[in-house]
């Protein structure tokens with residue numbers, strides 16, 4: 001029996017449905033219990049709802065049809081997002097049913113790319129709170145904030161936290177970014193992997209913001225001061241982790257959209273001690289690896305023979321480099337040689353080991369200065385074009401947020417040296433993408449193998465329809481999280497990430513020309529379940545599982561929350 005408390009009202013989940021001690025408006029105001037016009041006549045009587053709902057008794061299908069019509073009537077993508085958020089706040093079952101019935105259409109509205117617009121407009125469109133808001137100015141209030149949310153120690157599976165320093169590719173968006181991305185990521189967890197929406201907490205870590213627009217916006221709802229760093233920041237993060245793990249010992253901690261100076265430091269500090277992972281580094285690394293494995297099946301060239309240029313050597317770029325290097329090691333190379341098959345390029349051009357401004361996590365990939373002695377330099381260092389001409393990469397990855405950086409000249413230069421150039425411009429949202437797939441197809445005469453972070457419609461060229469896989473961590477982290485939750489994994493290990501990437505790769509059939517390198521978004525539930533099972537098996541194999549995994553396939557299925565109404569009884573009924 002699971003016991004939930006939300007909005008200061010209690011209900012329990014039994015095999016038959018929910019039992020609640022309260023009635024009347026409190027039931028309608030709880031988004032996990034509310035069925036609105038779908039409450040049966042018996043439920044209305046028993047729960048004290050008579051006269052509080054119009055007389056009609058509707059099915060969920062009728063409700064979905066109305067909600068969809070209301071959704072379609074919204075004039076812009078942002079208003080569609082606001083509408084869906086409102087529905088999520090009123091009735092979560094209906095929201096998730098509508099979303100799963102129209103996943104391809106609505107995922108870009110609740111998630112990338114529209115979530116970026118919603119975040120920019122968070123304080124303007126603010127209607128009501130969701131989740132837990134923690135402030136660096138009130139460290140002593142962390143425990144009380146979690147207690148006020150009302151969940152007990154064994155009722156939390158997953159916590160997604162962000163400090164919003166590097167939201168997608170749009171930078172610092174303060175409290176709205178933190179809350180918006182934590183909620184957006186959790187919405188995908190439920191839609192994709194059936195993570196129970198009553199057993200999660202979105203956490204906004206408000207450490208201030210350096211965004212002048214927000215600091216000078218009278219509507220801004222966050223702490224109105226610059227972003228705090230250093231010792232105080234670290235203490236705040238530590239207080240969050242310590243309190244969350246003490247109050248909710250089963251919860252996995254997911255980190256999202258931290259800045260490059262914090263993301264890896266935080267992950268390295270807590271990995272090994274508790275179940276935790278960074279989505280931008282590890283989720284992204286694993287999904288790109290999966291797409292890469294698909295591409296190498298098309299080209300017939302093994303991982304160990306790839307030459308990879310990573311453009312944008314930040315959190316995501318180096319996170320991906322790590323996964324690709326590990327995959328080359330599994331493919332027979334020693335770690336040193338594998339690392340040498342990756343060329344990182346950032347704002348200062350190709351990263352070279354004699355540079356004084358390298359970040360610590362970039363150092364292992366910096367190129368020896370002897371290698372590049374004769375290469376052309378301009379005031380911006382050794383630029384991407386020169387790197388591509390010298391290296392003759394088989395793969396070009398974009399994680400830079402620099403829109404249009406993969407120019408026609410650079411792409412043609414790459415395509416001149418390799419039969420099937422693998423080009424993944426995965427910066428989000430769409431106005432940050434390094435090149436549009438249509439252009440990549442044109443410039444390479446249909447030879448490019450492409451994946452992007454944002455959704456892209458299929459492109460036809462010379463009679464071949466190219467389906468562009470979405471190399472977005474949304475195809476990976478929900479299943480990874482579900483696997484960690486079902487196995488109650490002590491840690492999220494490297495092996496579990498590899499298992500997740502292999503599981504996604506195994507779902508792709510690249511035998512037809514133009515086939516997507518990744519599974520389609522419509523199949524997100526299947527993808528996530530497959531990933532979760534693989535992650536469970538790996539956790540068990542590494543002795544990291546805290547539950548007995550006799551039948552992981554069934555255990556994963558049983559754990560997946562479904563958007564359907566459960567019968568609700570009053571406690572006396």
Ligand SMILES: NC(=O)c1ccc[n+]([C@@H]2O[C@H](COP(=O)([O-])OP(=O)(O)OC[C@H]3O[C@@H](n4cnc5c(N)ncnc54)[C@H](O)[C@@H]3O)[C@@H](O)[C@H]2O)c1
Pocket residue numbers: 166167168169170257259260279280281284311312313314315316317345346347348398399400401402405426427428429432452453454471472473474
């Ligand atoms: N598809 C996915 O699943 C996915 C996952 C994570 C991140 N991303 C995207 O990747 C991008 C980067 O995210 P991040 O978290 O790594 O950010 P980040 O700030 O850690 O890294 C970005 C890097 O790009 C560099 N850069 C910026 N402008 C550049 C330019 N003109 N030329 C060369 N380098 C430049 C920065 O110096 C930095 O090192 C974002 O657009 C984000 O949306 C996509």
Ligand SMILES: O=C(O)C[C@H](O)C(=O)O
Pocket residue numbers: 112167168169257279280427428453472473474
């Ligand atoms: O949120 C996304 O769409 C993917 C990724 O986590 C990002 O930061 O861009």
Ligand SMILES: [Mg+2]
Pocket residue numbers: 168256257279280
């Ligand atoms: Mg992210």
